[in-house]
Amino acid sequence: MIDREKIEMELIKLKSGERLLRVTEPRSGLSLERKLNPDRPVTNQKKYLLSVFEAALARAELSPA
Numbered sequence: 001m002i003d004r005e006k007i008e009m010e011l012i013k014l015k016s017g018e019r020l021l022r023v024t025e026p027r028s029g030l031s032l033e034r035k036l037n038p039d040r041p042v043t044n045q046k047k048y049l050l051s052v053f054e055a056a057l058a059r060a061e062l063s064p065a
Helices: 042-062
Strands: 008-013 019-025 030-035
Touching: 008 042, 019 042, 030 042
Parallel strands: none
Antiparallel strands: 008 019, 019 030
């Protein structure tokens, strides 16, 4: 079961000035990161990455160990 409150998000700024958004779920160890597009609002990219991450997490939970 996905617990949205346990999902962690980090905004990482690289030396080059680019930014990464990292989403992690500590219990499963699943992590996803993506370079942000400076021309698009961060909130839209954050919502999209979170939806992709939740889908991947749900799929991982359904897979046999």
